[in-house]
Amino acid sequence: MATHTYDAIFIGGGHNGLVAAAYLARAGKRVLVLERRHVLGGAAVTEELYPGFKYTVFSYVVSLLRPEIIRDLDLPRHGLKILPLPSTFTPLPNGDYLAAWDDHDQTRRELYRHSPRDAEAYDDYGRQMFRMAMAVRPILNMVPPDPASLSPNDLLGWLRLGGHARGLSRADFHNLAKLMTMSAADLLDEWFECEPLKGTKSASGIIGTFLGPRSPGTAYVLLHHYMGEIDGVFRAWGFAKGGTGGISNALASAARAAGVEIRTEAPVAQVIVKNGRAVGVALENGDELSARYVASSLDPKRTFLALVDAQHLPGDFVDAIRRFKIRGSSGKVNLALDALPNFTALPNGPDGQALLHRGAVSISPSVDYIERAFDEAKYGRFSRRPYIDCIFPSVIDPAMAPPGRHVMSCFVQYAPYALEGGWNDAQREAFGDAVVDTLAEYAPNLKQIIRHRQVLTPLDIEQMTGLTEGNIFQGELALHQLFFLRPVPQWAQYRTPIANFWQCGAGTHPGGGIMGASGRLAALEMLKDWK
């Protein structure tokens, strides 16, 4: 066999690429990571785009990062600190609000104010979702077995799954089946009567999808967001010190410590394939690097339609990748502020701050509100009154802004990639205005305190990070694109039709969010393959 410069080259320095590279290096392999941008992390980056103000540019919270990765790579030693996001505050058009705090009694009292019955249902619902998350969790750590295959590995996988399913109570099994098929709105209607509660909860079911809360399949997405755990507590979301770039830096540090070589500003032009085998990569600057294995952490479309010449792939596979659903549906607005927005529903105290600023602020007054926001997107317009999920990173980690000043991160849905007439500067600003106008209805001082604003449309996200259509999950979390079907049937085990060419991004099982599971599972499969 020919000698290679590297044992493995990873294309893309996002979190999954870094995780996979670190696992291989820990196994003694010689590993190179190639990142197109000057900064590592892909969509998990923190950048100072206005002097003194650090934006957690794209992704902004963390919960799904697998605990075994944190342990295996010893990320705390490499600077990972996940700080609590203790609350979710939903301001309402009538001047009231609904809040979920980090204390059970406090939250119960708050919900009771809106609906005594929901206050109790909330606990039962939380416990059921906990059991569902326990039921699904083992799947996050397994290579999807192919149900149509008779290979010993696949059969063993299904046996393991079956054994686990037997441990579920009948009621839990039935609930899980329902959860897999329902809409988030229908699921929540079974539990609650309070609209702001249903609106806010349903939002977890639509994030990163091109679906409304009444579309079937969204209940699963809701569960996907429930599976995050911090210190063993499900549904705990946190903010990484330094923004999500802090996570990428910790991963990069761990990878380097394990011996990984990382090159930034090293865009890959193509994977070099010889006789049906990947043998290396060609960089845009013309350099060619050889490796025994090449792996891509980019999304499936970019991986198979841009990095590889179609002649090396079976036609039906290329077709399946073309049909892979990866619609972009969300945007991001980052703000540098002179002070904190003053919400009418819970005004700031003398220190210029309110309890709500420690956690998330969710503009989700009802399921109807979000469904209506989706209606506009369905026909190619961005939502005039969108669903917005805000956090104030500088309140949690003061190093994100100069003393007394603040940054605000606003995740916005819906902003369709395929905007009617296409995205341009005017449309981007109009989109940014819609977000600020919406927020200013609840916090009237907002417009006066904005110092700088960054508006990111799905097109911007695509152009900056490379994520096709700006889809934050590298492919929608639709049931037909999950588990042994992600990204496409037969190729859900991180291998590709090209020998020695691997996929390890969120476009593979178990999917998006700063989870790292795709990268870890891919690396473990690659190691198994090593002979």
Add this chain to the structure above:
Amino acid sequence: MLPGTPFHSRTAPLNQGQNWRRWAGYLAASAYDLSPEREYWAVRNTAALFDVSPLYKYLISGPDAARLLDRIVTRRIDRCAIGQVLYTPWCDEAGKVIDDGTVARLDEQTFRLTSADPNLRWLHQNAVGQRVTIRDVSASTAALALQGPHARLILQQVSPADFDQLKYFRLTHTRIDDIPVTITRTGYTGDLGYELWADAADAERLWDALRRAGQGYGLTPAGILALDVARVEAGLLLIEVDYQSARHALIEAQRSSPLELGLGWTVALDKGAFIGRRALAAEQARGPAWQFVGLEVEWKGLERLYAAEGLPPQLPATTVRASVPVAAQGRQVGYATSLTWSPLLKKLLALAHLESGSAQLGNLVMLEVTVQHQRRYAPARVVKTPFFDPERKKA
């Protein structure tokens, strides 16, 4: 700030160590004195006044009120006379306990249910199509427990009601200082005692009236720590300590049936359908796998373990709410969930779950104790509960 109960303006200044704990989302005094000892002795020697307002309370009324409750709880509501109170658990469909509390029949069609956990949703879910009104009166009803040998004497100072005629687990409607009060002869101490139910708006005046009347009788405001010792002596179980609500359980092993909790006497399999009946009938037929029993630690065996380290036995100052393994013949056969030193009986007592095979009265088992950081086993005997059952409780 966590809210106080309707008595907070009176209880807060008495709380010398600002020693509060949480009870159902309210501030509840752990102890008013810096040590709970005097408060405990008030229960057994004079009279103790507990603020039990954090209990959940529901008023259930209407033509189908009795039918609804009969369907939910394990006891026979049709046999609950007006003016009677029943202690009862209630179960899920699998016959596992969700909660326990009391049902008081205020009149033909009106009941008050008290519970440790919120149950509004459960009540509503089971009331579909029935002619009942369910009101959550948890916040609007203030509740006090007046417990101890002097309890009756004190009430006789302030109320015209005939307390000599008020039998155990019966109630009377009366006035104290012109405040309408329902008094039930119930409690969580296993002693002579009463619980008083009034409108939250009258709470402070009620407290003041009782304090005045109790002056000559040793009436002592008492906190949860004292109550926790008394209830173990009385053999009364506590949710989330001695058993887990079936609603909260994450796995099957965390659920318990009333038959496994020593509450078989509350399960009326002879009444019509009720939630959990089928499962409980089957369990009754095959015999429950677990028993909830009282354990009395043998003093000499305990003393020997400590003597080996040169120590006298170290006794807990308050009830220990932790799961402690219990073994027999070298094998774990159960676990104790509440362990307390009884200052009255001078015995170390525990409430424990034992496999039925090891739970016969008089059986000797071994209770794990940590002696000078070493794991040891103290001999303990299965005994009848209540550990303490004075005649005055029912007399």
